[in-house]
Amino acid sequence: MTHISGETFNYVVVGGGLAGCVVAARLSEDPRVGVVLIEAGRDNDYEESYFATGAHAMWAKDTNWGFKTTPQRNLQGQRVDQPRGRVIGGSAAINVGSWSRGIAADYDRWAAAGATGWDWATASATYISIETSGRPESGGRGRHGPMVFEDTPLVSGMTEAFRQACLETGIGQTEDHNGVHLEGFDRWETIFPRGRRRNSAEAYLAPARVRSNLKLITSATVTHVTMQDKRATGVVFERDGVTESVGASAEVILCAGAFLSPRILMTSGIGPGEHLRSHGIVPIVDSPGVGANLIDHLATKFGWAAFKPGGIAPVYPDAGDPKQCESWRHTGYGPLADNPNPCIAFVRSNKAMPLADIELLFHVNPPESLRAGKDVSGFEFLVSHVDPRSRGYVRLASNDPHDLPLVDPAYLSNPHDLPALIGGVRRALSLAKSSSLAPYTASCELSVDATDQEIISRIENHAASMFHPVGTARMGHKDDPDAVLDSELRVMGTGGLRVVDASAMPSTIRGHTMAPVVFIAERACALIREQRE
CATH class of the missing domain: 3.50.50.60 (FAD/NAD(P)-binding domain)
Structure with a gap:
């Protein structure tokens, strides 16, 4: 001491x-x-x-x-x-x-x-000095800073289904959500190099x-x-x-x-x-x-599942598995390095919003409530309102x-916030309806055709903080x-x-x-x- x-x-x-x-x-x-x-x-x-x-x-x-x-x-x-x-x-x-x-x-x-x-002029210059990123330098990214990043591994075919759904529904894909354009599908950039x-x-x-x-x-x-x-x-x-x-x-x-x-x-x-x-x-x-x-970011979570023998397998790392631990110790990779939340999309809650105000976090596994066995495939969305007005x-x-x-x-105390979160949930539901994700929506926690009241009930009873x-x-x-x-x-x-x-x-x-x-x-x-x- x-x-x-x-x-x-x-x-x-x-x-x-x-x-x-x-x-x-x-x-x-x-x-x-x-x-x-x-x-x-x-x-x-x-x-x-x-x-x-x-x-x-x-x-x-x-x-x-x-x-x-x-x-x-x-x-x-x-x-x-x-x-x-x-x-x-x-x-x-x-x-x-x-x-x-x-x-x-x-x-x-x-x-x-x-x-x-x-x-932003000050912030962007400082970020360049902080970062070591593999993303395009044209987006003002650093190459020699102390914080070193790596893109999340795409360990599940469900991720590609989500990307295709974003393209199909007009959300699109961004080259770098930390660069010039925030909106669209992207992989996470994380502090897990190797x-x-x-x-x-x-x-x-x-x-x-x-x-x-x-x-x-x-x-x-x-x-x-x-x-x-x-x-x-x-x-x-x-x-x-x-x-x-x-x-x-x-x-x-x-x-x-x-x-x-x-x-x-x-x-x-x-x-x-x-x-x-x-x-x-x-x-x-x-x-x-x-x-x-x-101020904090409030979110709600919901998902879908389908029985798909031979389909996209879920990703369930096990920290108690000695083989998985040993693989990670020697290589830095393997199941324990596979983030089951590998990608996101920033979107607008409605067309009138001038900037993105919703983050859709995509989880490559079915929700726990719908996991009936190892042959169940599925996915979850965590819908976060990233520009709240409640204080x-x-x-x-x-x-x-x-x-x-x-x-x-004081979540949802400002009347702007609940409609924005409802709009974000509707953006997620439109993705679930897409041809890329629809095959995995046989069972659901929230119907793709949910009413506003059903969405509000989901938010009120299944809300979570993003811890921000x-x-x-x-x-x-x-x-x-x-x-x-x-x-x-x-x-x-x-x-x-x-x-x-x-x-x-x-x-x-x-x-x-x-x-x-x-x-x-x-x-x-x-x-x-x-x-x-």
């Missing part, structure tokens, strides 16, 4: 997840500064998390914070699962590993909301851990930031039941994610004044935007920093009372305190949120270096 209590570092980084690994590694490149990275979880020594089919096995108590939403009024009172990684690498150690930038309009919307310097997960903990932090000016503390839960005259001076954390503290001579940088960064701000006295006082916390900075503006919140459950905060995404929470400490104009951060990610009204994670996003992107979080972390480090120099 590394003992650091009472020590002072230039930078204290809270959270060893996707952003924190980047920040700690980049800042410690300067040997003149001392950096400590504090993570609530442990080092990631779980082999299953490193292959593509092992993500779901990682949602165990010791690697997952285990969040659930408050009961959702518009989803029949469901408490929706919100797994977040509690391990070095964070949620990028337990997710499906998809790399998805979004589009220019997403980032230009940030800039318009007051996040100066976060427009079949092995390579998140920011592997790409950034692992090479940096040999540096003498970087300390890593695991299994340590930060309870609050210490403040003096509204300036961050360090953090207090608990490890093995012992309370410890470290000082920060330059900055405390919160990288704890969209649920826990606002929680730490609030337990430190920074947040909505009335809410803090209701929990016996004296407000240091009354910042009503802390914990507000929670929720994160709030303290108590003044005990060990209690998880309350998470209420953002926006709970958003950037904005200095005169915007609901903005928490300025355009350099500094907590307004304080000194020496930044938030560098998905909390900072003013709005979400049309895609998964791993890529923009790495961008935010890289951009933050560039801003910090400029300020230091």
